[in-house]
Every structure is written in structure tokens, then in C-alpha cells.
Amino acid sequence: MREIHSLFSLSLFLISSSLSVALDYNVITPKEFLKDGDTLSSPDQVFQLGFFSLDQEEQPQHRFLGLWYMEPFAVVWVANRNNPLYGTSGFLNLSSLGDLQLFDGEHKALWSSSSSSTKASKTANNPLLKISCSGNLISSDGEEAVLWQSFDYPMNTILAGMKLGKNFKTQMEWSLSSWKTLKDPSPGDFTLSLDTRGLPQLILRKNGDSSYSYRLGSWNGLSFTGAPAMGRENSLFDYKFTSSAQEVNYSWTPRHRIVSRLVLNNTGKLHRFIQSKQNQWILANTAPEDECDYYSICGAYAVCGINSKNTPSCSCLQGFKPKSGRKWNISRGAYGCVHEIPTNCEKKDAFVKFPGLKLPDTSWSWYDAKNEMTLEDCKIKCSSNCSCTAYANTDIREGGKGCLLWFGDLVDMREYSSFGQDVYIRMGFAKIEFKGREVVGMVVGSVVAIAVVLVVVFACFRKKIMKRYRGENFRKGIEEEDLDLPIFDRKTISIATGDFSYVNFLGRGGFGPVYKGKLEDGQEIAVKRLSANSGQGVEEFKNEVKLIAKLQHRNLVRLLGCCIQGEECMLIYEYMPNKSLDFFIFDERRSTELDWKKRMNIINGVARGILYLHQDSRLRIIHRDLKAGNVLLDNDMNPKISDFGLAKSFGGDQSESSTNRVVGTYFGVLVLEIITGKTNRGFRHADHDLNLLGHVWKMWVEDREIEVPEEEWLEETSVIPEVLRCIHVALLCVQQKPEDRPTMASVVLMFGSDSSLPHPTQPGFFTNRNVPDISSSLSLRSQNEVSITMLQGR
Template sequence: MGVSSNSDSFGPLQSISDGATLVSENGMFEFGFFSLGSSENRFMGIWYKSIPVQTVVWVANRCNPINDSSGLLTINGTGDLVLLYQNKSVVWSTSLSEQVKKPLVQLLDSGNLVLKDEENTTSEAYLWESFDYPSNTFLAGMKLGWHFGKGLNRRVSAWRNWDDPCPADFTWALEFDAEHQASLEAYMWKGGKKFQRSGPWNGIGTSGVPELSANQLFDFQLVSNENEHYYTFNTRNNSLISIVVMNQTTSTHQWLTWIEEEKSWNLYASEPRDLCDNYGLCGGNGNCVIGNNPVCQCLKGFKPKSEENWYLTDWSDGCTRNNLLDCKDKNTDGFVKFLDVKMPDTAYSWSNRSMNLNECRDKCLSNCSCMAYSNLDIVGKGSGCVMWFGDLIDIRKVSSDGQVLYVRMPASELGKSGAKVRVVIIVASIGGLSGLLLLGYFIWRTKSKGRNRKTGDQEEDLELPLFDLSTIVTATNNFSTSNELGRGGFGPVYRGKLKDGQDIAVKRLSISSGQGIEELKNEVILIAKLQHRNLVKLLGCCIKGEEKLLVYEYMPNKSLDSFIFDQNKAKHLEWGKRFQIICGIARGLLYLHQDSRLRIIHRDLKTSNVLLDKEMNPKISDFGLARTFGGDQIEGNTNRVVGTYGYMAPEYISNGQFSIKSDVFSFGMMVLEIVSGKRCTSFSSQEDLTLTGHAWTLMQQGMAIELLDSCLRDSDHNLQEVLRCIHVGLLCVQQRAADRPSMSFVVLMLSSGGHVLPYPNRPSYFMETESPQRYPESSISNLITLSETEAR
């Protein structure tokens, strides 16, 4: 017998078939069968009934979908909740350890699906509950952590994608070490490695995100006793709807609140928040400070283990002490006080709740392995003791509400000035032979450190490996034409293989290039500073006579344009991968605009300048035309307009004005190309529209999906995802720069399926005849490059 309409529970003689649902008493949540995106697979789970945007918060059969409507949920003879396929195969069950006399399944107002024994009248005496087995969503009242009696480790794991709720490799869990009595803290894991850490609980909140703990919307709590260790949160206002979602696409953990007036989810907070939230970015004994250049600094009394890597912005080796500790006499060592920091990783720590801070200090001094100490709890005047052993990992500067860390120092370091030692070289923006000599000097500096030369006003840090010409000649088979990967505006690119077997791509600056030395110097200076998974990695340089070479990591799948504009290859670039590429490019561009050591405007973004690694991950390349800014500066002007027509923003062509919004324009054009498989520079339609004009017209007619590449229309794709990308692309190519979104908002729009997007204005370049020009036709060919293929 099926359940009655709008019931919140059912018993042994009832069942739920596909089409029937349970609804919580307050009407907030619904439980039953559903499909995701464009997939026809059927899943069983819980979603918000009161919200018009499909928001699934829990899935039972995450990796075992049903491919028809024969699913049936029932209670078997032992009291287990069982999901059957075609009335025989068990797809999912609760697997209770004991038989239930009078089982009842109920969907609670909290969104928790529970199985209980009606004969047991004890409140919350649940035999099984969905809250113990989170999906990708953390609801108010749920518990993140351990229950030892039940043998549970409640962790939240991202879906593989919006059509597939099977757990991906991005998870959020509470970790503890009972043997060492370490503090409790939550980690995000990516691919089996620590990805982000919020810091240990300090009685009020987590030490790494004090501003979240001080909010007026949520109450956070850590419960730690002999039976359980867990984090939980509740909303202070019962009318507030809020969730935490693990997003595999953006690798973020997002706090979302529902805005009823806008009928959309609003991003309240997101982690990682910035570069310093990346786990262990500065290595052992390093301190990450957003706003500093570089963001990573060694703690006072420490120095980089590898100065060469440190100034190449590879901080993973961390820092080592200037002088060793003297453990013979505890009175010779002392401590340096660091204010407002995120406490180090507690994986190698020890804690005691009853000790005071003075006792904690003495105990640390009595153990030669103790490197630092602090209060365990900062409520009131503080209490408890936590001590760290070995390298101090994942420290960062936080707001003024942060915690105090006492780091052990030898007597020789106590009282020393905290002045920072920085190796600086000065760069002048000069060209010709003097520019070449200066660039040679920059690179030669890796062999002769510590020399300074003043030739201008702009300061740059640079260290980069120098390759011998003979090594490059051997690797590329003497620049054989059979090794040539493509040819760009400044010369050919060759594939090579070093003696150790590493594949490389060598960019050979053409001797006849009159502009090349400036662009080469610019690229060396910029890329040496950049570290991001969606930016191409520069391995080194070679300057010898007339030869000027850049050595990059090799991208086996060449450039993005070689896929999306090739009818045969495009078929293999299914929508899910295209969406990941769009999101990857967006994250790389956000890093350039906001999170890198310098604010960088690329100025030549196009599909041929996006390379693909062996796993088809996108990497932005070719920084020869890029410009850097400091502070809050986001735009500039030039009399020399360079780039590729079609990708260039109208204000750049007409006035020479470039900004982060001109990069956004180029990104939007690429999004429309990736979706459609059509080049923006060669698109034509019966109405004589450009690619942007065609897309905008289709959107107005409610036919935006017609823009999708014809080779994908009969394959599986997420309809809402495709439409969202078209919408975002059109927002990015609006005529006025001020109307275009920032890349931070672009990333949010791409990752948040429930966010209501503003409607785009009529795009630039609507008709083929509307190309804005400031320069005479005779000179424009010298300023704007055509969209040639630049494969790698």
C-alpha cells in the first residue's frame, strides 16, 4: 500500500513508489524519487519543497541510480528500510544490526529522515537517520564528526558533477588524534591530500576564520566527549534557510542562504577564501599574509630552506631556523609572540584542558621537541594548553580577532629586529640590445646571487633556471620542423624532450620580430611569479647570441582551439569537460585579477592561448602582452593597441583603455566559442549577426540552447548548465565595461546553479558591420593580430 498524500511518515505495510513522496510537517522538505539535470536516472533522496529551485540535500543511492521508474522503497521483515529495483534487486538499504518490532520512517522538519521503533517513546531514539550519512550538503543541526558507539565518521563529500551525486574526491571531515590528545579541527581533502583547514576550535569558533564565528546569523558548536566529537551549527532565526555545500567544480565549500525576494541562493561565505587558505602554501614555519608581496614569509627567526625556490614563489620547502635551539638548558630558550594568527595544523600537537598558560609554557620548555604553545580555549582570559611538535604548518595572518601563538626561539634570536631580508633587482622598461643584456643579467642572476643593479624605477623579483643552448638543441632535434607544434605572433613553438625524459615546449623568439624582446622579458618576469593550476608553468630560459628561448611544461593536448574548432575532435570534447574547462579558465583569470602577487591584466585571452594538459585541464598561456598593477588599480591606457580582433573589448580598440573588464570581455567571447564550437572571428549568419549578436538574439527568443555545438545536441548534457554558461558569456561581452561582472562574480555564477542572473544588455559587435575602430585601416594590421592557430 502506498503512502497517503502529503504524509510525513510510513510504516511496515506501506511503501513509496516513484511519484509518491513524504513531506515534512512544516512543508519545508520532501522525500522521494527525482532526476538530476538532463539525466534520466532516478535517485531517492530529500530536497527543499518550499524552494522553487531544485535543491537536493541528501541522496540515498548516490552511486547506484535506477534507470527507470520501477523504484520502490519499503520496510522489510527485520525493520530495515530497503530500496528495490524492479521489485527484486536491492539498490540500497539501512542495514540495521538488530530487528525492529514496530518500525516507522519519518521525514522531520529539519530535513532528517529517521527510522525509529514506535514502541520506544524516548525522544530522538533513532535506529537510523540520514543525518548520519551526509551527501554534499550540510544542514543546520547536522553533525560533522565522530560517534564512537555507532562507529560513524560523518563527513560531507562533493558530487562528481551536477548530474552525478556519487562522491567525488573533495570531502570535508573532522579529524582528531586520540593517542596524542590533539585538538579537533575540520579539514577539506582533495584527492587524498589536505586541501584547506579552518583551524582548531578555540571555544568560540575556529582560529582561522574568526569573522565567521562573530557573525549574527549562525551559532557554531563543538561537542567533545567520550561518545562523540563533532561540529554543528544552527541558525539564530528560524526563518533563515542556510546550507553548506561542497562544490567539486570550484573546489569550494560554500555557505548559502536563501533569499526569498530574489528566489535565489545567495553566497554568504566560501572557503578557501583566498590564496592563503590553500593548505600549507608557505610550507613549514612560514606565515601567509594576504596583501603582502610575496604572501609567504618566514616566521621571525627562520629563513627559507631553499632561497632559489622561495623567490620563484615555490614556498613548499618552507623555512628553517637561523640558529638551532639549545635544549641543554631550558632557561636559554624563550618564545616570540605572534598576534592574530591561524593556529598551526594540530596533527602533531598535544593538548590539556586543565593547564593554564604558564604551566603550558613550562611544559613546552621541558620538551626539546616542543616548537610552540597557546591557549586551547580563548573564552574570557583563556584556558587550557595546546603544544606543537616539529614544523609549524599552515599558519596565516587573520583579523584582529585572531589568536596568539608563542613560538620557541633560541636566546640568540630573542630581542632581534624583525626586519625582513629581501633580495631585489631593479628592472627598467628598455628595449633593443640594452634590454637583451638586461634580461641576460636577470637570468644569469641564478648563478650569481646577491648582486643589485639600478637601471630604473620598477622593482621586480626574479629567479629562473637557465638552460644551455646545446640542451635545447638536442631536446628539439635542432629545432626540427617535425617537432614544431605551432607558430605564434613572436615565433615558432617546438616540442622537446630533456635527457631526464621530461617533455618540454620551447618558444623560439623569431629573429625578425621587432617587438619580441620586450614581450619575452615581460613573459619571463610575470610567469616566474605565478603559481596556479590553471596557468601554464614556465620552466626556464635560454639566451645565447641571437637565440632567445622560453621553456615551458609541455601540454600534450595542445591548445583549446585545436579541439573546439575541429569537427572530428570536437565530438570527443563532451559538455561536462567543456564546462570544466570554462570553470578552470575562470579560476585562472580570477587568480590573475585578484589573488596573485600582482594584479595582472592578460590583454590577449583567446582559445589559442589556453593550453590543455593530458587530463584536459585548461592552462592560460602567453603573457607577452600582459600588464601588471599594484594596489587597487584595475585599468590603464595605451597608444599601442595589441591583441586579437574579436576578443578585444570595444573600449580597448576605440580608446586604448584596458582593464580587468577587458579581460572579462575576452573570457565571455571564449565561453560563447566553447559552447557553440564557432569562431567569433569567422562566424556568419543569415541575419549578418556576429557570434555575440546571434547568441543574444537566440536568448531573447527563448532558444538559447540552439547555440550549443551541433555535435553535442544529441549527447548527454546539463541543459541548465549550458544555458547558464551562455547567459554568463553574454553578461561578459556587454558594450559597457561597467556592466560586465568581475571574475569573482563570474566564478560564483558558474558554480551556483540556483543563483538568479541579471539579464544582459545588447552585446558589443552585434552586427558584422559594427566593428569599432579608432585607427586608420592602413595601420590597424600592425596593431591587431589575426586569430591564427597557436598550438603548443
């Protein structure tokens, strides 16, 4: 039926195309065509839909279908951003189903709204296409029922009434994607989205980077904590933040008759434009505003401020000290601070108020979803959990309400002269002193100041000598152990990486920063540089060198050598051009590059790599940090396990021990993430509070379909049994009792055969609030009872 209608529409267009009169529509029906030169206008004549060129000088024939402000002109949405028309013979048609269809001069479909819609198509009785006064292009059935709308698919611009966020029930996600250049609207390097892990927060990310570029922060009732200028705008705009089990989103509407747009430009800047009385676009706000706005520029427990020279300056919070004695304050995220006196939960810690701050990163936080707890309730809850490092109100209106708890280091903070927020940080009890003691301390301090300075100078000099001595000893140790491992000098590595240029920066792990480099012979390398504040350190560095120096397997990343010179410790690996597995599977667009054959190859490759570590390598190794970010991909998408800093070797008589099976739990979770494209900890579902593992287990036990994103490879019927078998094996790997979990040797055999599999029992770890014990129903389970349903993507 769709094909017949398309042919009929094309015939009508051929008949009408001889008319060269440009038309301006208010509404389009399936009987009309919007050809190049025609426009569709909003009722108030503010917005128009039509064809336009962005580069009149070099590419005037490249035409786009888009929506724009009429005066002053500003493009706000582009339909065919990835696929420009050539010439002026293109036209837009509205089908009888309500689909928008864009054709070129040869009547080839270049874009269709049905390819982006998450709603199932059905016959519409009276399809209409119109533009609302808010700038929303709407395909509707009659005047009410919305079939498709452009507000659900933002480009680089947010208008009043649009959303940023996610609907967990429909999996609809609203985010901004920058243009590639000012004259190329195809997706660029930056995205602005709402991170729903912990307390939801707006984040700006450069595509491919493992960390954020800029964090606008979480909503505090008046503004996002990383953009206090929004608080000063409250006389102009009303901001709305919605958070529920089904949906989390942010939107804004103007007060009075203000015309405004929020644009993510191609350089990663967020601009707020307001239309002036002179009918011009005026730049009202820019984010990031300065260098202190960039993510975690000063590291943990440190704040950034702009000094008199208009440059960023880092300082530790009171009661904290730098992790490194070396220059650290301008080094972006590489350093930070630690408690002067460590916290000790057994000895009554106290909480100190730090006012006027940008709230730290809330990725790993807990918050009071109902916003009902008082600040005192929040303090009690944080005090009762030794892992809780700080607390604050989620809403600063009406004196403050709601509770937010942090777990782990506090990063990405800065000081504000106004509109900052109070954060209460856990401190060692000895740091809480009375003012009287501070006076005594000042007197005593003045007496012993000279002695302290001398001691510090001596200690620093001795520390530097000892570090150099330990480095030389370690270097000799490697040579004496005959590890057959090349040792590079620092000059060679410095030249290869462009003196560790930020251009060659690949990412950061627990070990420290990783840089891309090229040796004199042309070989590309990846250099892991031990950071001064690394969570691992020299011992883990030694461990990684000794464990993998002689490992040889196609599914393990190859260590090419190391560099130990004075305080410098570096590992040199083969370079993996396709980055890590998480770069693909957790990205909606890039995940399409991994069909089932590639995913199965990655699963098998990781399994074989782990089997080699457990059974066939000389030392027998347990990895202990297996995750998507530690699985690298070569040119052919073959997996290679990396990052052995936390790995542990065990004896030859332990091959069947529980230790050998523990890593299976991590492997099982990884398999589920590869299949579903969802992170275990970041998974959200409208019907429950389980993580990904808990969700899959719940679906398995209840004989319900396991939802995975819509992919072309799932349309092949031969693939479904393999996918189900992988899910079955994954659940076997995460069983609660270690003795029930298969060894990796058994796992490899399970993937390579069609033999029947045992029934899995309840997993040993998943977030679970309200789910009863459901292991008793396993006797009813058979492998064929589970099915898969595809979630349609945009």
C-alpha cells in the same frame, strides 16, 4: 523472515501500483509504499522525500530517491547516489525490521539502509518512517527509538544539528563527500572530515592526495582557526564542538528562524547558503576564500598574505630566514623558512609571541583535553620539553585558557587582521633583544650595509658555483663507480613531466616532490626531485643512488636512472599505478579492494623484500623508514619497497646482529596496520589511550577479541587462522629486547609454515599512560585463545 516479508511487500505493491494518484505522506509504515510521484513531507512542510531527476535534458530517465528543501528547491541527501533508477517504476518500502528498501521496476533491490547501518537489526514492534523538522529522515520503532537516520550518513550537505566527526566506540564517522558533477551525485573528488590526530581539526582533502587541500583548523571556542569568518557569523549561528574519550564532533544550529545549509561542491569549495526573505538561496561564505587558504602554500615558519595585486605573498616570521635563496614565496609547500639562530635547549631558549595568526597544523600536537591549564602552565610544559616548538591557548574566550603544544615544524599559517590567534614560538636566546640594542643595531647596520651586500653577493655567487661543481663531481663519481646506471639529461625529464606540471604531481616525501612522467618510448616513470629544503639532502641522494643502483628484486622498486645537472638532483623510478599501500588500507572505501589474499601477498612480499636487503643483496641494507607510504603497489597489487634515502648498509658479518632485527619492529607495526586498516599513531579507542600496537597487545594478553573492520574475506573460516598467525608474528617482531625478535629469514619461514610459534613478550614501544606491566601473564597464552571480531562498516 526478511525474504518472506519482501515477497509480501512486492505483492502488495503490484496490487497498488495500478493507482496513479500521487500521495503525500507524513508518516510511512510497512503497509505503505512510496512510489515515484509520491512524497513524504516534514510536519512543517519544509523538507520532502521523493524521486527526482538531476539531468532532465540528457538523462531524464535516471531517477534518484532523495531529500530536498521544498522551496527554494535544494537536494540535501540522496539514498542511491551510486546506483540511479532507470524509469519511474521504482518504489520505497519500510520493512518490519525498520529497514528502508529501494526497488526498481523489476523488483530488484538497489539500496537498503541495512547495508549502511552500524546497528544490529532486530524486529521492531511499530516501525515508522518520517522526516523531522530539521530535515532528518528517521526510521524509528514507535515515536522514540531511532533505528536508522540520514543524519548519520551525510552526503555533500550539512544541515543544522548534523555532525562532523567520529564516535570511537561505535566507529561511526561523519564526513562530507562532494558530488562528482552538478548532475551526478556519486562520490566526487573531495572529502571534508575531522582529523582526530592531535588537537582535532577540520580538513578538506582531494581523494588520492597525500596532503590536505585546505585546513579549516582547530576549534578555539569561537570558530575554526582557518575560517575566522565563522566568528563574524556568531550573531547568526551557535557552534558546538564536543571532545571526549568516546566522541569528537562539530555541529551548528541557527539562531532565530534562519534557514541555512553548508555544501561541499564538486570543485572542492565549501559554501554556506542562507535563505533570504525573498525565498532565495544567498551565498554567505566560501572556503577556501583565497590562495592563501590552500594548505602550507608557503612552507614551514612562513605566513601567507594577499598583496595589493590580490595574489598570495609569502614571508618568513620575524627571526626566521628562507631555506632557499631561490624564488620560493609562491611555490606551494616546496620551500619555507628556518631559524636564523638555531634553538638550543641547553642554553635557555625563549618564546616570542606572534599575534593574529591562523594556528599551525595540529596533526602532531598535544593538548589539554580538560581545557583547564593557564597560558603560564602551558609555557612551563613546553619549556620542559626540548622537542616542543610552540604553544598557544586552545580556547580564546574569557582571556584564553587550555594548552596546545606543537612538536616539529609549524606549517600552514597565515596572518589575519582580526580573529587571528596568539602563538608563542621557541626562539634561540640571542634573538631576544632589548629595544636599546635594536637602536644600536640600526646605527651599526647603516655603517656596514654596503660591505654586507658585497659579501652576500660574493657568497651567493660562490655557493652557486660550488653547487654546480659538486653536482658535476657526483656525476663523474657515478660514472667512475661503474654503477651501470643511466644518467638522464634535465631536458628529457622536463619534457617527460610536462616541465614538472602540477597536473603530474604525485605527492611529497622527505626527499622532495614526486612527479609522474612518460619517456619518448612510452615508458611511464616517477621522478623524485631533490627539494632545496629537503629534510634529506644531497648526501641522502647519493646514498639512495649507490645503495639501490644494482638491487634487483621483484619486491623492490626499480631505479631506472638519475639526473644530476648543476643544482638539480633527480631519481627516476618505474611508475607504480596503484600508488602506495596507505592509499588503500587507511581508506574505508578503497580498503574493500584488498581481500585477504591480496593483503597476505603484500605482507609476504614486503617480508621477502626486506629479507633480500638483509641477507641476499650485495651490500646488505637496513631500510630504517619502512611504513605503508613507502610500500608501492604495481598493476597486480604486488608490493614494492621504496624510498631508500635513510637506508644504511652493513657488513657481511652483521647478518645476525641486533641491527638486522631492528627493522622487524617497523615491519610488525606495518603488518598490524595492514590487518586492521588503522594507523598506529592515529589509532583511538574509547576505553584507553594506547596506540594500535598497545591496543593489540592489550587484547592479546587479556584474551579479548581483536577488532578489525568488517570485510567479506573474514567470513571465510580458513582465513581466520592465517590472520591470527600474522598478528602473532607481528607481536614477535616488536618485542622489547632485540635478541628476542626473529630475523627476517625466520619471519618468512613463519609465514610459510604451520609450525608452532614462541610466546611474544611485551612490545618495546607503544604509547602507554595507565596500563600496568602485563608481561607476567604470558605463560597462560596459547595461539588458539585469541579471536577476531568484525566491526560493521556503514
